[in-house]
Amino acid sequence: MTYIFSDIHGEDELFCRLLEKVKFSEGDTLVSCGDMLEKGKHSVRLAKRLFAMKNAVLLAGNHEYDFLKYYWALMRRTEDYALVLEKLQAYFPGEGALLDWDTVDRIEALPYFYEAADYICVHAGVPLDREGRILPLRDAIPEQLVYDRTFREPSVLPKGGKCVFFGHTTTMSLGGGPAIARYLREGAKGDRVSDFYKIHLDTGAWMSGVLGCFCIETCQSFYVGPED
Numbered sequence: 001m002t003y004i005f006s007d008i009h010g011e012d013e014l015f016c017r018l019l020e021k022v023k024f025s026e027g028d029t030l031v032s033c034g035d036m037l038e039k040g041k042h043s044v045r046l047a048k049r050l051f052a053m054k055n056a057v058l059l060a061g062n063h064e065y066d067f068l069k070y071y072w073a074l075m076r077r078t079e080d081y082a083l084v085l086e087k088l089q090a091y092f093p094g095e096g097a098l099l100d101w102d103t104v105d106r107i108e109a110l111p112y113f114y115e116a117a118d119y120i121c122v123h124a125g126v127p128l129d130r131e132g133r134i135l136p137l138r139d140a141i142p143e144q145l146v147y148d149r150t151f152r153e154p155s156v157l158p159k160g161g162k163c164v165f166f167g168h169t170t171t172m173s174l175g176g177g178p179a180i181a182r183y184l185r186e187g188a189k190g191d192r193v194s195d196f197y198k199i200h201l202d203t204g205a206w207m208s209g210v211l212g213c214f215c216i217e218t219c220q221s222f223y224v225g226p227e228d
């Protein structure tokens with residue numbers, strides 16, 4: 001099975017509980033649509049856990065991108081790499097000692113999107129043309145993919161047949177609770193992923209205490225929260 005997450009934001013304990021809940025095993029695949037870092041208490045621990053997993057497709061979100069911009073700025077100013085690492089460690093109060101160069105390099109190597117036969121994964125949104133068709137992602141700049149603020153609007157429904165998975169803003173900001181928001185195509189049943197225009201994954205785990213994920217093969221959503 002393939003389980004898709006987004007915006008885990010250092011909620012390492014919730015993440016582990018959700019893996020247990022779905023009985024995640026070595027034969028399964030995990031996709032993270034970005035923003036594993038910051039806000040929650042254990043973002044470096046979580047990042048290292050994700051990087052160590054087999055069959056994990058990990059994408060960059062704006063929090064990884066902002067970290068990288070800080071890193072690149074430091075590297076332009078000095079060749080004292082020990083000093084650079086010290087400053088990068090200070091970026092993560094309380095857990096900086098966990099940050100090593102291997103983790104920094106892996107964050108830098110994260111892609112900004114993942115495209116499969118019937119779905120696309122991205123952090124914030126995909127570029128659309130005037131008719132709402134998805135433009136080629138290889139031509140998009142990282143800023144578009146990690147900072148987009150319009151794609152979350154319920155009226156924005158991407159044409160082209162592929163379901164777009166995204167996060168970045170919490171679904172609570174649409175006026176509901178911390179639940180994964182699914183946008184079903186007219187007349188579709190919702191039993192396969194291409195039945196959906198888009199699926200908004202961010203349940204705001206760092207503030208709601210609820211983390212969700214979506215299973216591609218069964219189209220089921222799973223959650224863990226404070227009451228579990």
Ligand SMILES: [Mn+2]
Binds near residue numbers: 035123167168
């Ligand atoms: Mn974000």
